[in-house]
Amino acid sequence: MPQKKEFKKITTHSIQSMKEKGEKIAMLTAYDFSMATVLDQAGLDIILVGDSAANVMAGFETTLPITLDHMIYHAQCVVRAVKSAFVLVDLPFGTYQGDANEALRSAIRIMKESGAHGVKVEGGEEIIASVEAIISAGIPVMGHLGLTPQSINKLGGYKIRAKEEQEANKLMEDAMILQQAGCFALLLEKIPATLGKKVSEKLQIPTIGIGAGKYCDGQVLVIHDMLGLNIGFKPRFLRQYAEMYQTMLGAAQTYVLDVKANTFPNESEQY
Numbered sequence: 085m086p087q088k089k090e091f092k093k094i095t096t097h098s099i100q101s102m103k104e105k106g107e108k109i110a111m112l113t114a115y116d117f118s119m120a121t122v123l124d125q126a127g128l129d130i131i132l133v134g135d136s137a138a139n140v141m142a143g144f145e146t147t148l149p150i151t152l153d154h155m156i157y158h159a160q161c162v163v164r165a166v167k168s169a170f171v172l173v174d175l176p177f178g179t180y181q182g183d184a185n186e187a188l189r190s191a192i193r194i195m196k197e198s199g200a201h202g203v204k205v206e207g208g209e210e211i212i213a214s215v216e217a218i219i220s221a222g223i224p225v226m227g228h229l230g231l232t233p234q235s236i237n238k239l240g241g242y243k244i245r246a247k248e249e250q251e252a253n254k255l256m257e258d259a260m261i262l263q264q265a266g267c268f269a270l271l272l273e274k275i276p277a278t279l280g281k282k283v284s285e286k287l288q289i290p291t292i293g294i295g296a297g298k299y300c301d302g303q304v305l306v307i308h309d310m311l312g313l314n315i316g317f318k319p320r321f322l323r324q325y326a327e328m329y330q331t332m333l334g335a336a337q338t339y340v341l342d343v344k345a346n347t348f349p350n351e352s353e354q355y
Contacts, residue, residue, distance in 0.1 A: 094129050094170040096202070096224050096268040102129070102301070103290040109302025111172075111292055112310065115141050115158045119307060120165035128169045130292070132304060133159045133200065135174040135234070140308040147233045148177045152190055159198035171200045172226055177234040180205055180214045187214030191223050204271065206232035208258025212265055219266040227262035229255050230296065231274035244295075246275045259283050271304065272296035274321070295321030 102109050111130035114120040115137045123131055137158050138150035152175075159173045173194050180187035191203050202224030205211060218225050230245045239245070246252040252275075259270055269290045272280050277297025284291040284300050293300030308314045311328040318324070342348035 093168055096170070099129065099170065099269060099290055109290055109292060111302055111304035113304070113307045114162050114165075117161045117165045120162040123307070124166045124169050129302070130304075131162060131166060131169045131171050132204065133162050133171065133173040134306065135176050136306050140306060140314060146236055147174075148236075150176050152176055152179050152193060156194055156197045159194060159200045163199040170202065171198075172202050172204055173198065173200045174204050180218075181207070181211055184213040184217040187211075188217040188221055191218040191225075192221065195223055202226060202268070204228055206234045208254070209261050212261055215262065215265045215267065224268045225266070226269045226271055226292070227259070227267045228271040228273065229258055229262075229275075230272050233273075242274070244274050244276070246279055252276075252279050255279065256283060256286070259287060263287055263289050269301075272300060295319065 099109060101107075109129045110127070111132055112123055112128055113132045113134040113136055114123050115133060120131055133155065135147040135150050135155065137154065138144040138147045141158070142150065142154075144150070155173060155176050159171065163171050175187070175190055175194070179190035187205075194200055194203055203218065204226040205215060205218075206228040208227070208229055215225055215227070231239070231242060233242075236242065246255045255275065256279075262270060267289060269292060270283070270287065271292045271294065272283060273293075274295040275297075277299065280291065280293050280296035281299035290301035292302040292304050294304050305322065306314070309317055309322050310324065311326045312324045312330075313328050313332075315329050339348070
């Protein structure tokens with residue numbers, strides 16, 4: 085069992101304090117009340133209401149189709165369950181790129197309508213006006229660099245990013261720009277571990293890695309991947325902590341057999 089938290093309620097201040105003390109930051113995704121209840125009780129520091137809901141909850145191939153209304157709905161479900169963790173919500177594709185005013189309106193809607201504690205955006209210098217507008221309203225922002233799934237059509241796939249020097253230098257520059265703009269943390273996705281280490285050591289704000297190596301200040305995974313619910317998806321960075329797909333499949337199959345055989349309900353399971 086994890087140790088009892090030092091902080092009863094996780095805030096941006098306590099997240100920053102974890103980096104300064106060398107305490108790793110634990111983050112997972114959640115999209116509904118029941119799962120968020122479990123994760124909060126497990127001691128997660130940050131629960132991300134990710135736009136990965138488009139994939140694991142709605143069955144889309146990419147994160148692009150999910151809407152702001154969808155994200156607010158999932159965030160509302162999660163926030164109702166959480167007592168301790170910091171609840172972070174992805175701003176979905178098309179709600180912040182290219183228009184700082186729209187970005188601010190989108191972030192304000194998430195905060196007002198869901199009760200979440202902050203938002204996450206993908207990109208660096210090209211979205212900095214949106215980042216600054218959101219932060220100026222007092223809304224905490226986590227940046228996201230490396231593999232940015234909302235740009236998947238531009239990137240041409242989900243392969244590792246920033247292997248070449250030019251792209252690695254651009255990522256470092258963007259990281260510094262996001263920190264200077266006031267981001268409270270930075271997510272690094274699918275980049276070389278050496279670069280993850282370099283960025284984490286240079287930045288004063290915490291880094292959260294997904295496929296970015298052990299030297300980041302924290303780690304995040306998609307809950308469905310970590311629990312083995314997303315069958316067939318086993319990238320190198322994923323450690324699968326359970327085989328829930330097979331467990332749930334077996335339970336459902338046994339239920340079907342019991343109903344067909346008229347062994348459920350039994351005498352003790354009826355009124």
